[in-house]
Amino acid sequence: MTSFIDFLSRLQPLSPALQSALLLAPRREALPARHVLLTPGQVARRVYFLETGLVRGYTLLHGREISSWFMREGDFVISILSFFTQLPGDETVELLEPAVVSSISYAQLQGLYRDFPEFNLIGRRLVEHYYVLSERRARHLRARSAAERLALLLADFPDVFQRVAVQHIASHLGLAPETLSRLRGRPGQGG
Template sequence: MLPESLKNILLNLHPLEPEVLNEIAIRLKLMELKKKELLLRQKQVYTDVYFIEKGFLRSFYEEGENEVTTWFMKEHDFIISVKSFFDQQASHESIEAIEDCVMYYISYEDLMHLYEKYHSFTFVGLMLTQHYYKQSEDRLFNLRKKDAFERYQYLLETYPEIALRCPLKHIASYLGITLETLSRIRGRKI
């Protein structure tokens, strides 16, 4: 089954023939994930790419006894651990559900098959890659070039749903600050 939200996203990126959409629907699988359940564990190979129909997740890695949050994903986002997925190597990060999730996924092999068979779908993949690469560059620039207050302000302005749906400890970890520092920043009122 091809959910309407995913179909609309794909078609807004590039026109796709009905046969492409039908084959995606055949290869797509449904998955439900409960809050606090891991989608991926660090050191596992990432064999699938996911589309979030409903829910909220975070990616993180372990540094000693601490978890360092690297990003958040929500409805209509795609989840992929890029290096692990494309190189079929162990992942450097884990992915955890912050809320109950409903997702659709497709395997590496099925995705490569679709890319080889349908050039229009390959273009969709290119557009998605560009979108997420630009988003990643913006996030990295924000984390490296701005102070803690500016990083938090950017997060609120650009991704307001994170502040509404995510525990503060994960936001503090993502921003590279302590929970106490985040509390002081939040007290400043932007």
């Protein structure tokens, strides 16, 4: 739990009352690899903080898994559309490694916003941070060559090939696994 509160306090100093509420609110769990946090058709009711581990979000397109994103320790994880609308989503959120997560419900989050005005600043900063990441990811995937997409992923996530299966990385980059293997074999592409 300390890492969750430490992370938030780096964004904004926390009042003693907010710290107390944050100590009581989260549910902390150790979960195995391949544990699914959300399946298509479910409403995302919780926001997760990854103390340890790695998670991916993916959707199915014509029977194929398309990895949308990867998050690792120190990140917050939600299915954005489902969580903020509180409607069923089409995304699967799956742990790729054993993980320790702290989570709070949508209702708890709304209560923290209501009861602690300073928490609204934290929420805004988190939304801004993850919106920038999402926008950068979308632009890279739309406007870059395959080699550039791979280079950018490696710059952001140098150990991705040690932690994520090649087929998940390939689907994230919009490539066939064979194409990704050829790109990795080029000088300077590493991975």
